[in-house]
Amino acid sequence: MKSVAAINREHSKPLEIGEIDVDDPQPNEVMVKVVASGICHTDFLVRDGIYPTALPAVAGHEGAGIVEKIGSNVTTVVPGDYVIMAPGSCGVCKTCRKGKPSYCVSFETLNINGMRLDGSVGFNESGNPVSSHFYGQSSFSQYTLANERSVVKVAGDVPIELLGPLGCGMETGAGSIINSLAVRAGESVAVFGAGSVGSAAIMAAKLVGANTIIAVDLSDQRLEFAQTIGATHTINSSHEDLFTRVTEITGGEGVDASLNSTASGTVTRQAADILGALGRVGTVAAPPSGAEVTFEVGDSLLKGWTFKNIVQGDSVYQSFIPELVEHWRAGRFPIDKLVTYYELTDINRAFDDIESGATVKAIVRMPQ
Known part of the structure; x- marks a missing residue:
C-alpha cells in the first residue's frame, strides 16, 4: 500500500x-x-x-x-x-x-x-x-x-x-493521577508543567474530585489556561517562591500528590520536597539516560512519602482509553x-x- x-x-x-x-x-x-x-x-x-x-x-x-x-x-x-x-x-x-x-x-x-x-x-x-x-x-x-x-x-x-x-499524552497525564498516584476526592495535588501531559493531569485531578489543584509552570499564559481546565491555584516558579506558596495554599500541610511532567531532575526534587505526610510523587517525562535525582531522606523520613517513575499512566489500554472517551463525552475530560x-x-x-x-x-x- x-x-x-x-x-x-x-x-x-x-x-x-x-x-x-x-x-x-x-x-x-x-x-x-x-x-x-x-x-x-x-x-x-x-x-x-x-x-x-x-x-x-x-x-x-x-x-x-x-x-x-x-x-x-x-x-x-x-x-x-x-x-x-x-x-x-x-x-x-x-x-x-x-x-x-x-x-x-x-x-x-x-x-x-x-x-x-x-x-x-x-x-x-x-x-x-x-x-x-x-x-x-x-x-x-x-x-x-x-x-x-x-x-x-x-x-x-x-x-x-x-x-x-x-x-499517549492524555492517557499518561490522566493515568498518572488516577492510576499511579491514586488521587482521591478531597486531596491536594501539584502538577509541574502545564503542557499537554500536565493539562491532562489537571483535568483528571478535577475529575476525581481533588479539592486543591496547583499548576506550576514558567509561563503565565499556560498557567492562565490551566485555571480554565481545573487548576484552583497557580505558581509561576520563575518569580514566585514555590515552597512559600505551597505552604500558604495548603496551610503548611504540603500536598498529597505531586506530578512532574517535565524532564528536569531539579523539578522532581522540588515535587518531592513539597509533599505532606504519606505523600506520593511521580515523574512521567523522559530524562536523558543516566540522569539522577537526589532526595532528602533524613528529616523527611517521618513523612513516609513514596516516589514512582510512571510510564503511560500505568494504564491497561483496552480499558482505560475507553473510560477516557466516556469522560470526554460527559464533558469531564x-x-x-x-x-x-x-x-x-x-x-x-x-x-x-x-x-x-x-x-x-x-x-x-x-x-x-
Whole structure:
C-alpha cells in the first residue's frame, strides 16, 4: 500500500514529506488508515537523536483512524472500525501478564527501536527499509501497521480526529493521577508543567474530585489556561517562591500528590520536597539516560512519602482509553480545549509551535 508519510531522515532536521510502501498486515497485525495523529514530546526524541530509532524512520504515536485490513489471526476488530492506537507490548512477559503492559520487558524493541519483535520493519522506500512500529504504530503516515494489542476499538460516532492523544499524552497525564498516584476526592495535588501531559493531569485531578489543584509552570499564559481546565491555584516558579506558596495554599500541610511532567531532575526534587505526610510523587517525562535525582531522606523520613517513575499512566489500554472517551463525552475530560489542528504538510510548524508554547496539543491531520 502506498502511503504519504512524514519521514525523519537526519537528526535535528525538519521531517520530510514523502511516499513509502506499507506491507500487508502480518497475522496478528492491523492496517489502519490514519485520520489524525497528535504530536508528543517523545516524537522530539526521535527527531533529535535522543532515542536509538534507526533512520530513516516514521515516528508518531498518538494516532487514530479506521481499520483498513486485518491479519488472519485478528479477532477484536474488523475493517471499518474506529480505533485509537496505543504502545506495543508482547502480552506474554511477566509484567504484561500482571496487567502492566507499559512495563513490558520488550518495550524498547516494540516501541523505540522502530521494528517488530523479530527485527523486521513494515515500511520501505523503493525497497529500502524505513523504521516502523514506533510506539507500536508510527502514525505520521497515511496508512500504518499496528499489532492487534495496540488498537483500541471505539464507537463509530466519535470525532476520531480528536482522540488520538488519548493513546499517549492524555492517557499518561490522566493515568498518572488516577492510576499511579491514586488521587482521591478531597486531596491536594501539584502538577509541574502545564503542557499537554500536565493539562491532562489537571483535568483528571478535577475529575476525581481533588479539592486543591496547583499548576506550576514558567509561563503565565499556560498557567492562565490551566485555571480554565481545573487548576484552583497557580505558581509561576520563575518569580514566585514555590515552597512559600505551597505552604500558604495548603496551610503548611504540603500536598498529597505531586506530578512532574517535565524532564528536569531539579523539578522532581522540588515535587518531592513539597509533599505532606504519606505523600506520593511521580515523574512521567523522559530524562536523558543516566540522569539522577537526589532526595532528602533524613528529616523527611517521618513523612513516609513514596516516589514512582510512571510510564503511560500505568494504564491497561483496552480499558482505560475507553473510560477516557466516556469522560470526554460527559464533558469531564475536555481535551478539545487543548487542541490545535495542522495538516501533514505543516507538521514541522506544529513541532515549532509546541516548542515555543504557542500550542498545547498539536494534532496533525493525514491526507484522506
